[in-house]
Amino acid sequence: MTALDTATYHINYQKYTFYDEYKRIQPNIKTTQPQLTKFWSVSLDPKYTSEILRFIKQKFSADDYLKQIKRIKKVMDDSKHFHLEILICPVQHMESHVLIDMLKKWLTTPSDFELTLTTASVPLNKPYSKELCMSWSQLYWPLVWKGNPMVQEIRESYKNFKRGTVERYLKEACNLSNSSIASYPIATIIVDPIKDQVMASSVDKRSGEDPMIHSVMSCINQIADNERRRRKKLGDHKETNNYLCLNYDVYTTHEPCTMCAMALLHSRIGRLFFIKPSSVTGAIGENSGCKYMIHLSCTLNWKYEAFQYVGDRLQPSKLDSSLSV
Numbered sequence: 001m002t003a004l005d006t007a008t009y010h011i012n013y014q015k016y017t018f019y020d021e022y023k024r025i026q027p028n029i030k031t032t033q034p035q036l037t038k039f040w041s042v043s044l045d046p047k048y049t050s051e052i053l054r055f056i057k058q059k060f061s062a063d064d065y066l067k068q069i070k071r072i073k074k075v076m077d078d079s080k081h082f083h084l085e086i087l088i089c090p091v092q093h094m095e096s097h098v099l100i101d102m103l104k105k106w107l108t109t110p111s112d113f114e115l116t117l118t119t120a121s122v123p124l125n126k127p128y129s130k131e132l133c134m135s136w137s138q139l140y141w142p143l144v145w146k147g148n149p150m151v152q153e154i155r156e157s158y159k160n161f162k163r164g165t166v167e168r169y170l171k172e173a174c175n176l177s178n179s180s181i182a183s184y185p186i187a188t189i190i191v192d193p194i195k196d197q198v199m200a201s202s203v204d205k206r207s208g209e210d211p212m213i214h215s216v217m218s219c220i221n222q223i224a225d226n227e228r229r230r231r232k233k234l235g236d237h238k239e240t241n242n243y244l245c246l247n248y249d250v251y252t253t254h255e256p257c258t259m260c261a262m263a264l265l266h267s268r269i270g271r272l273f274f275i276k277p278s279s280v281t282g283a284i285g286e287n288s289g290c291k292y293m294i295h296l297s298c299t300l301n302w303k304y305e306a307f308q309y310v311g312d313r314l315q316p317s318k319l320d321s322s323l324s325v
Protein backbone atom coordinates (compact mmCIF):
# COMPACT_ATOMS: atom_id res chain seq x y z
CA MET A 1 0.00 0.00 0.00
CA THR A 2 1.18 3.52 -0.67
CA ALA A 3 1.45 6.18 2.01
CA LEU A 4 -1.42 7.99 0.32
CA ASP A 5 -3.70 4.96 0.65
CA THR A 6 -2.98 4.70 4.34
CA ALA A 7 -3.47 8.41 4.93
CA THR A 8 -6.66 8.59 2.90
CA TYR A 9 -8.32 5.55 4.35
CA HIS A 10 -6.89 5.40 7.90
CA ILE A 11 -6.43 1.70 7.33
CA ASN A 12 -3.44 -0.25 8.52
CA TYR A 13 -3.29 -3.24 6.20
CA GLN A 14 -0.66 -5.01 8.28
CA LYS A 15 -2.59 -4.85 11.54
CA TYR A 16 -6.08 -4.78 9.96
CA THR A 17 -6.95 -1.69 11.98
CA PHE A 18 -9.05 1.38 11.25
CA TYR A 19 -7.91 4.64 12.88
CA ASP A 20 -5.39 2.55 14.89
CA GLU A 21 -8.18 1.71 17.34
CA TYR A 22 -10.48 -0.80 15.70
CA LYS A 23 -9.06 -4.15 14.72
CA ARG A 24 -11.04 -6.05 12.13
CA ILE A 25 -10.90 -9.70 13.08
CA GLN A 26 -10.20 -11.73 9.99
CA PRO A 27 -8.15 -14.79 9.13
CA ASN A 28 -4.41 -14.54 9.38
CA ILE A 29 -3.06 -14.89 5.85
CA LYS A 30 -0.36 -17.32 6.89
CA THR A 31 -2.64 -19.64 8.81
CA THR A 32 -5.49 -19.75 6.33
CA GLN A 33 -6.44 -23.31 5.50
CA PRO A 34 -8.99 -24.35 2.90
CA GLN A 35 -12.41 -24.92 4.41
CA LEU A 36 -13.50 -27.80 2.24
CA THR A 37 -17.07 -28.72 1.45
CA LYS A 38 -18.21 -31.73 -0.54
CA PHE A 39 -20.04 -30.97 -3.78
CA TRP A 40 -21.83 -33.15 -6.29
CA SER A 41 -20.17 -33.10 -9.67
CA VAL A 42 -21.22 -34.77 -12.91
CA SER A 43 -19.09 -35.87 -15.88
CA LEU A 44 -20.36 -34.95 -19.32
CA ASP A 45 -19.23 -34.67 -22.91
CA PRO A 46 -18.39 -31.04 -23.86
CA LYS A 47 -21.34 -30.98 -26.28
CA TYR A 48 -23.67 -30.68 -23.27
CA THR A 49 -21.94 -27.55 -21.97
CA SER A 50 -24.66 -25.05 -22.78
CA GLU A 51 -27.42 -27.38 -21.52
CA ILE A 52 -25.77 -27.96 -18.19
CA LEU A 53 -24.94 -24.27 -17.76
CA ARG A 54 -28.59 -23.38 -18.35
CA PHE A 55 -29.56 -26.03 -15.81
CA ILE A 56 -27.24 -24.56 -13.20
CA LYS A 57 -28.36 -21.01 -13.93
CA GLN A 58 -32.01 -21.93 -13.53
CA LYS A 59 -31.74 -24.21 -10.51
CA PHE A 60 -28.74 -22.99 -8.55
CA SER A 61 -28.06 -19.39 -9.56
CA ALA A 62 -28.64 -18.11 -6.03
CA ASP A 63 -25.47 -19.79 -4.86
CA ASP A 64 -23.57 -16.55 -4.69
CA TYR A 65 -20.60 -17.93 -2.78
CA LEU A 66 -19.64 -19.93 -5.85
CA LYS A 67 -18.42 -16.83 -7.67
CA GLN A 68 -14.82 -17.64 -6.80
CA ILE A 69 -15.14 -21.24 -8.01
CA LYS A 70 -15.04 -22.37 -11.61
CA ARG A 71 -18.09 -24.44 -12.38
CA ILE A 72 -16.48 -26.53 -15.06
CA LYS A 73 -13.27 -28.52 -15.01
CA LYS A 74 -11.83 -29.91 -18.23
CA VAL A 75 -10.38 -33.38 -17.76
CA MET A 76 -8.45 -35.54 -20.21
CA ASP A 77 -9.12 -39.26 -19.87
CA ASP A 78 -6.75 -42.17 -20.60
CA SER A 79 -7.74 -42.28 -24.26
CA LYS A 80 -6.84 -38.58 -24.59
CA HIS A 81 -10.45 -37.48 -24.87
CA PHE A 82 -11.67 -34.43 -23.05
CA HIS A 83 -14.72 -34.52 -20.87
CA LEU A 84 -16.13 -31.98 -18.49
CA GLU A 85 -16.65 -32.27 -14.78
CA ILE A 86 -19.32 -29.87 -13.65
CA LEU A 87 -19.87 -28.75 -10.09
CA ILE A 88 -23.56 -28.78 -9.23
CA CYS A 89 -24.32 -28.14 -5.55
CA PRO A 90 -23.17 -29.01 -2.03
CA VAL A 91 -23.84 -32.65 -1.16
CA GLN A 92 -25.77 -31.61 1.94
CA HIS A 93 -28.27 -29.62 -0.17
CA MET A 94 -29.63 -32.53 -2.17
CA GLU A 95 -29.71 -36.31 -2.25
CA SER A 96 -27.99 -37.88 -5.24
CA HIS A 97 -31.07 -39.66 -6.64
CA VAL A 98 -33.07 -36.41 -6.63
CA LEU A 99 -30.31 -34.61 -8.49
CA ILE A 100 -29.90 -37.43 -11.01
CA ASP A 101 -33.65 -37.35 -11.74
CA MET A 102 -33.49 -33.59 -12.29
CA LEU A 103 -30.49 -33.92 -14.60
CA LYS A 104 -32.07 -36.74 -16.61
CA LYS A 105 -35.18 -34.66 -17.20
CA TRP A 106 -33.15 -31.66 -18.28
CA LEU A 107 -30.35 -33.07 -20.43
CA THR A 108 -30.85 -34.42 -23.94
CA THR A 109 -28.50 -37.33 -23.32
CA PRO A 110 -29.51 -40.70 -24.87
CA SER A 111 -31.91 -42.74 -22.73
CA ASP A 112 -29.28 -45.39 -22.03
CA PHE A 113 -26.72 -42.77 -20.94
CA GLU A 114 -25.45 -43.60 -17.49
CA LEU A 115 -25.45 -40.44 -15.46
CA THR A 116 -23.26 -40.74 -12.39
CA LEU A 117 -22.44 -38.24 -9.71
CA THR A 118 -19.12 -38.03 -7.96
CA THR A 119 -18.09 -35.85 -5.05
CA ALA A 120 -15.48 -33.12 -5.16
CA SER A 121 -13.91 -31.27 -2.23
CA VAL A 122 -14.11 -27.54 -2.84
CA PRO A 123 -12.63 -24.69 -0.75
CA LEU A 124 -15.37 -22.22 0.17
CA ASN A 125 -13.06 -19.62 1.67
CA LYS A 126 -11.11 -17.34 -0.62
CA PRO A 127 -7.36 -17.90 -0.92
CA TYR A 128 -5.39 -14.85 0.13
CA SER A 129 -2.69 -14.95 -2.52
CA LYS A 130 -2.40 -15.87 -6.16
CA GLU A 131 0.04 -18.67 -5.29
CA LEU A 132 -2.38 -20.15 -2.78
CA CYS A 133 -5.17 -19.86 -5.35
CA MET A 134 -3.11 -21.84 -7.86
CA SER A 135 -2.16 -24.42 -5.27
CA TRP A 136 -5.76 -24.97 -4.11
CA SER A 137 -6.89 -25.07 -7.74
CA GLN A 138 -4.50 -27.94 -8.38
CA LEU A 139 -5.17 -29.76 -5.16
CA TYR A 140 -8.96 -29.41 -5.02
CA TRP A 141 -10.94 -27.62 -7.68
CA PRO A 142 -10.16 -24.74 -10.10
CA LEU A 143 -10.70 -21.35 -8.49
CA VAL A 144 -10.85 -17.85 -9.93
CA TRP A 145 -8.29 -15.33 -8.71
CA LYS A 146 -9.96 -11.94 -8.33
CA GLY A 147 -7.24 -10.12 -6.45
CA ASN A 148 -6.44 -10.10 -2.77
CA PRO A 149 -9.81 -10.55 -1.03
CA MET A 150 -8.42 -9.13 2.20
CA VAL A 151 -7.75 -5.72 0.65
CA GLN A 152 -11.13 -5.71 -1.10
CA GLU A 153 -12.99 -6.76 2.03
CA ILE A 154 -11.23 -4.34 4.32
CA ARG A 155 -11.87 -1.37 2.02
CA GLU A 156 -15.51 -2.31 1.62
CA SER A 157 -15.80 -2.62 5.38
CA TYR A 158 -14.09 0.73 5.92
CA LYS A 159 -16.60 2.46 3.64
CA ASN A 160 -19.39 1.49 6.05
CA PHE A 161 -17.42 2.26 9.19
CA LYS A 162 -18.61 5.44 10.91
CA ARG A 163 -16.07 6.04 13.62
CA GLY A 164 -18.14 8.58 15.58
CA THR A 165 -21.17 6.28 15.71
CA VAL A 166 -19.15 3.24 16.71
CA GLU A 167 -17.41 5.15 19.48
CA ARG A 168 -20.67 6.62 20.76
CA TYR A 169 -22.27 3.19 21.23
CA LEU A 170 -19.15 1.60 22.66
CA LYS A 171 -18.99 4.45 25.20
CA GLU A 172 -22.62 3.83 26.04
CA ALA A 173 -21.86 0.14 26.60
CA CYS A 174 -18.91 1.11 28.82
CA ASN A 175 -21.12 3.42 30.88
CA LEU A 176 -23.62 0.61 31.38
CA SER A 177 -20.84 -1.75 32.38
CA ASN A 178 -19.26 0.75 34.78
CA SER A 179 -22.56 1.47 36.52
CA SER A 180 -23.46 -2.22 36.82
CA ILE A 181 -23.36 -3.82 40.24
CA ALA A 182 -23.79 -7.31 38.78
CA SER A 183 -21.11 -9.89 39.46
CA TYR A 184 -20.33 -9.87 35.75
CA PRO A 185 -20.23 -6.17 34.77
CA ILE A 186 -20.70 -6.86 31.08
CA ALA A 187 -22.98 -4.76 28.88
CA THR A 188 -24.38 -5.10 25.37
CA ILE A 189 -26.28 -2.74 23.09
CA ILE A 190 -27.92 -3.77 19.82
CA VAL A 191 -28.47 -1.05 17.24
CA ASP A 192 -30.32 -0.83 13.95
CA PRO A 193 -27.63 0.99 11.93
CA ILE A 194 -30.05 2.21 9.26
CA LYS A 195 -32.25 4.03 11.78
CA ASP A 196 -29.33 4.67 14.16
CA GLN A 197 -31.66 3.42 16.88
CA VAL A 198 -31.01 1.29 19.96
CA MET A 199 -33.11 -1.88 19.70
CA ALA A 200 -32.01 -3.43 23.01
CA SER A 201 -29.51 -2.89 25.78
CA SER A 202 -28.69 -4.97 28.79
CA VAL A 203 -26.15 -5.76 31.44
CA ASP A 204 -25.32 -9.32 32.31
CA LYS A 205 -28.07 -10.97 34.36
CA ARG A 206 -26.71 -14.44 34.89
CA SER A 207 -27.29 -16.00 38.27
CA GLY A 208 -27.00 -19.36 39.96
CA GLU A 209 -30.62 -20.03 39.00
CA ASP A 210 -30.18 -18.98 35.39
CA PRO A 211 -26.56 -19.01 34.28
CA MET A 212 -27.46 -18.45 30.60
CA ILE A 213 -28.66 -14.83 30.72
CA HIS A 214 -25.50 -13.27 29.36
CA SER A 215 -25.93 -9.66 28.24
CA VAL A 216 -25.98 -10.65 24.54
CA MET A 217 -28.69 -13.27 25.16
CA SER A 218 -30.67 -10.81 27.24
CA CYS A 219 -30.62 -8.27 24.36
CA ILE A 220 -31.72 -10.87 21.81
CA ASN A 221 -34.55 -11.91 24.16
CA GLN A 222 -35.66 -8.26 24.44
CA ILE A 223 -35.80 -7.95 20.66
CA ALA A 224 -37.74 -11.23 20.39
CA ASP A 225 -40.25 -10.03 23.01
CA ASN A 226 -40.70 -6.70 21.22
CA GLU A 227 -41.24 -8.50 17.92
CA ARG A 228 -43.85 -10.80 19.50
CA ARG A 229 -45.67 -7.80 20.97
CA ARG A 230 -45.54 -5.95 17.66
CA ARG A 231 -47.01 -8.91 15.79
CA LYS A 232 -49.72 -9.42 18.38
CA LYS A 233 -50.71 -5.76 18.21
CA LEU A 234 -50.94 -5.84 14.43
CA GLY A 235 -52.57 -9.27 14.36
CA ASP A 236 -49.63 -10.23 12.18
CA HIS A 237 -48.96 -13.92 12.52
CA LYS A 238 -46.97 -14.29 9.35
CA GLU A 239 -43.36 -15.25 9.85
CA THR A 240 -42.10 -12.65 7.39
CA ASN A 241 -38.71 -12.23 8.99
CA ASN A 242 -37.35 -14.98 11.16
CA TYR A 243 -34.04 -13.23 11.62
CA LEU A 244 -34.48 -11.05 14.64
CA CYS A 245 -31.38 -8.89 14.28
CA LEU A 246 -30.89 -8.91 10.52
CA ASN A 247 -27.85 -6.70 9.75
CA TYR A 248 -27.95 -5.04 13.17
CA ASP A 249 -24.79 -3.82 14.90
CA VAL A 250 -23.90 -5.26 18.29
CA TYR A 251 -21.74 -3.35 20.77
CA THR A 252 -20.53 -5.27 23.76
CA THR A 253 -17.90 -4.65 26.39
CA HIS A 254 -16.47 -8.18 26.35
CA GLU A 255 -15.86 -10.71 23.61
CA PRO A 256 -18.84 -13.09 23.40
CA CYS A 257 -18.66 -16.75 24.34
CA THR A 258 -19.60 -19.54 21.92
CA MET A 259 -23.27 -19.56 22.95
CA CYS A 260 -23.63 -15.80 22.44
CA ALA A 261 -21.56 -15.73 19.23
CA MET A 262 -23.77 -18.49 17.78
CA ALA A 263 -26.96 -16.74 18.90
CA LEU A 264 -25.76 -13.59 17.09
CA LEU A 265 -25.09 -15.67 14.00
CA HIS A 266 -28.53 -17.30 14.09
CA SER A 267 -30.20 -13.90 14.42
CA ARG A 268 -28.05 -12.69 11.49
CA ILE A 269 -26.39 -9.59 12.82
CA GLY A 270 -24.22 -7.50 10.50
CA ARG A 271 -21.35 -6.42 12.75
CA LEU A 272 -20.04 -7.06 16.23
CA PHE A 273 -17.88 -4.60 18.17
CA PHE A 274 -16.29 -5.57 21.47
CA ILE A 275 -13.67 -4.06 23.74
CA LYS A 276 -12.11 -6.69 25.98
CA PRO A 277 -11.01 -10.06 24.61
CA SER A 278 -12.02 -13.17 26.56
CA SER A 279 -8.89 -15.24 26.55
CA VAL A 280 -10.57 -18.40 27.85
CA THR A 281 -14.11 -18.43 26.52
CA GLY A 282 -14.04 -16.00 23.57
CA ALA A 283 -15.35 -17.41 20.30
CA ILE A 284 -14.36 -14.60 17.92
CA GLY A 285 -10.67 -13.72 18.18
CA GLU A 286 -7.98 -15.71 16.46
CA ASN A 287 -6.16 -16.22 19.75
CA SER A 288 -9.17 -16.35 22.04
CA GLY A 289 -9.92 -19.37 24.16
CA CYS A 290 -11.97 -21.35 21.67
CA LYS A 291 -10.16 -20.14 18.52
CA TYR A 292 -13.39 -20.72 16.58
CA MET A 293 -13.68 -17.32 14.85
CA ILE A 294 -17.33 -18.25 14.63
CA HIS A 295 -18.27 -15.06 12.76
CA LEU A 296 -16.20 -16.21 9.77
CA SER A 297 -16.91 -19.91 9.61
CA CYS A 298 -17.63 -20.99 6.03
CA THR A 299 -19.43 -24.09 7.22
CA LEU A 300 -22.19 -22.03 8.85
CA ASN A 301 -24.86 -20.28 6.83
CA TRP A 302 -24.16 -16.68 7.85
CA LYS A 303 -21.14 -14.52 8.56
CA TYR A 304 -20.75 -11.24 10.35
CA GLU A 305 -17.96 -8.75 10.70
CA ALA A 306 -16.22 -8.42 14.05
CA PHE A 307 -14.07 -5.63 15.43
CA GLN A 308 -12.12 -5.37 18.63
CA TYR A 309 -11.46 -1.94 20.11
CA VAL A 310 -7.70 -1.84 20.71
CA GLY A 311 -7.34 1.78 21.86
CA ASP A 312 -6.97 2.76 25.50
CA ARG A 313 -9.60 5.47 25.88
CA LEU A 314 -12.64 3.25 26.39
CA GLN A 315 -12.56 1.16 29.53
CA PRO A 316 -15.42 -1.03 30.70
CA SER A 317 -15.54 -2.35 34.22
CA LYS A 318 -12.73 -4.77 34.97
CA LEU A 319 -13.46 -8.45 34.73
CA ASP A 320 -11.40 -11.51 35.40
CA SER A 321 -10.28 -12.59 31.91
CA SER A 322 -10.98 -16.24 32.75
CA LEU A 323 -14.68 -15.59 33.32
CA SER A 324 -17.21 -16.68 30.73
CA VAL A 325 -18.96 -13.89 28.87
Ligand SMILES: [Zn+2]
Residues within 6 Å of the ligand: 214, 216, 256, 257, 258, 259, 260, 261, 324, 325
Ligand atom coordinates in the same frame (compact mmCIF):
# COMPACT_ATOMS: atom_id res chain seq x y z
ZN1 LIG B 1 -22.06 -15.45 26.39
